[in-house]
Amino acid sequence: MKAAQFSAYGPAADMIECVELPDSPSPAVGEIKVDVLAFPINPADMLTIEGLYAERPPLPATLGAECIARVTETGKGVAHLSVGDLVVPLGRQNWVQQKTMPAKQAIKIPEGSDIQQLAMLRVNPPTAHLMMTQYVDLKAGDWLMQDAANSGVGKLIIQMAKAKGIRTVNVVRRPDAIPELKDLGADVVVVDSDNLAVEVKELTDGAEIRLGIDAVGGTQIIRMGDCLADEAIIVNYGLLSGDNPQLSAHQTVFKRLWLTGFWLLPWLQNTPPKEAIGLYSELANSIASGDLHVPVAATFPLTEIKDAMKLSRDYKRDGKVLVLPNGPI
Ligand SMILES: NC(=O)c1ccc[n+]([C@@H]2O[C@H](COP(=O)([O-])OP(=O)(O)OC[C@H]3O[C@@H](n4cnc5c(N)ncnc54)[C@H](OP(=O)(O)O)[C@@H]3O)[C@@H](O)[C@H]2O)c1
Structure with a gap:
């Protein structure tokens, strides 16, 4: 073979x-x-x-x-x-x-x-679901923010959030990625820049954003942190920039941001099989219905x-x- x-x-x-x-x-x-x-x-x-x-x-x-x-x-x-x-x-x-x-x-x-x-099905859908649900109790009307938003995981987060009425701020690195994400139901899509915090504040009317989901690492997390509420949680799950996650002292001390990480493997190893199969069945149904694509x-x-x-x-x-x-x- x-x-x-x-x-x-x-x-x-x-x-x-x-x-x-x-x-x-x-x-x-x-x-x-x-x-x-x-x-x-x-x-x-x-x-x-x-x-x-x-x-x-x-x-x-x-x-x-x-x-x-x-x-x-x-x-x-x-x-x-x-x-x-x-x-x-x-x-x-x-x-x-x-x-x-x-x-x-x-x-x-x-x-x-x-x-x-x-x-x-195996990797990205449970990753998107678990990052959205395990760290901050988000209700309809709440906001989350993510980078690498046009990745496979990013597009799933937009679709899952939309289904729950959760609003999303989505950071991409090139403008041609914007229309597709808007079509998927993204509320705000912005191209990364040093002006990110000002733009996000304007586009969300100063909304309180309590969850940041980051796949890029490096200084992208500092720019994301500037957009988030005090004591918000940032979940780092990838290292697309190749640089270690960074926060400023202002963000750790005065804003008291929390930076943590997500990895699917320990979840797969530690979750009772019935629970894991239950989540995969739900996600497979969402794929079958076209809700996730x-x-x-x-x-x-x-x-x-x-x-x-x-x-x-x-x-x-x-x-x-x-x-x-x-x-x-
Ligand atoms: N921790 C976990 O358990 C777990 C599970 C699943 C996935 N992941 C991670 O999730 C991330 C996304 O995975 P995926 O399968 O969804 O990816 P994907 O569909 O292959 O898309 C890759 C994305 O990365 C962006 N990108 C690449 N290099 C970048 C850089 N230097 N700066 C900013 N953006 C960059 C691309 O943007 P362009 O389109 O502009 O190139 C694209 O949006 C990866 O880092 C992956 O390792 C982690």
């Missing part, structure tokens, strides 16, 4: 390769075998290849945070899944044509949704993983880049 693999840490598009590996074995007791239908390239995957993510796996390494897959074989003792079922694997190493895995790590997904959207910029076969990676890594694209390891879907 074909798989994406890297053998050295470095620039993601240079290091990633499509290689031939032995076929995945038939499933043992309690296991299933699946065909991977589609996977997105996420920033965390690129950071993994660049050696900048939380874990540095031994090389050569396969990778891939998420995918959507179809069951092709079931082992003995697997009662809740059948051949033909659509599943989201909760483990990693998903950038392969086939994989054999514990059945209990697969979430069954009802038929009828857009498969490409389901390929992006993330644009796809392009799809590639697995053999063209380098081109897919290049398009993804260069950013300034119109959506996520997906790879279809077993052909068009």
Whole structure:
């Protein structure tokens, strides 16, 4: 079977390769075998290849945070899944044509949704939902602020907030990203600048903003902090600038801002399976109904993983880049 693999840490598009590996074995007791239908390239995957993510796996390494897959074989003792079922694997190493895995790590997904959207279910939708709900008790009419607002996570936050009547201030780094976010239901969209706090104050009529959600890090957090209410919480969940999160002493002492971080992995590890499956089912329903949708910029076969990676890594694209390891879907 074909798989994406890297053998050295470095620039993601240079290091990633499509290689031939032995076929995945038939499933043992309690296991299933699946065909991977589609996977997105996420920033965390690129950071993994660049050696900048939380874990540095031994090389050569396969990778891939998420995918959507179809069951092709079931082992003995697997009662809740059948051949033909659509599943989201909760483990990693998903950038392969086939994989054999514990059945209990697969979430069954009802038929009828857009498969490409389901390929992006495991990581970004729960991240957006949990960051919006776990830190500040926001009610309809309240405001939140986020940067990298035209990212996959950012667009989900806009859609989820709109559904709850929560208003959003969205920071982007280029003006051409504004119309799409407005169409999605964003209340305020601004291009990042040193004048951010003045603009946001004007555009929100001086609203109190108690939650900031940041994926950029560095001095972006200082500019965001200047827009927030005293004692607001900033949740940092990415490092797109490559720079560590920063706040000024004025913000930590006089405004008493709180800076914390979110990472999905511990939530997946520590949440009772029933609760996690419940959230994924809700999110899958929202995808099925079209309430949650993330644009796809392009799809590639697995053999063209380098081109897919290049398009993804260069950013300034119109959506996520997906790879279809077993052909068009
Ligand atoms: N902590 C967690 O558990 C967790 C879970 C999921 C995602 N994440 C993080 O969430 C972030 C977004 O992920 P995604 O999959 O939604 O991303 P995505 O759809 O691939 O979009 C990437 C976004 O990053 C922006 N960007 C890239 N470099 C930037 C920079 N130097 N300064 C400002 N913006 C920049 C891009 O803006 P342009 O369009 O202008 O290029 C685009 O909006 C990533 O940092 C990812 O690692 C974290």
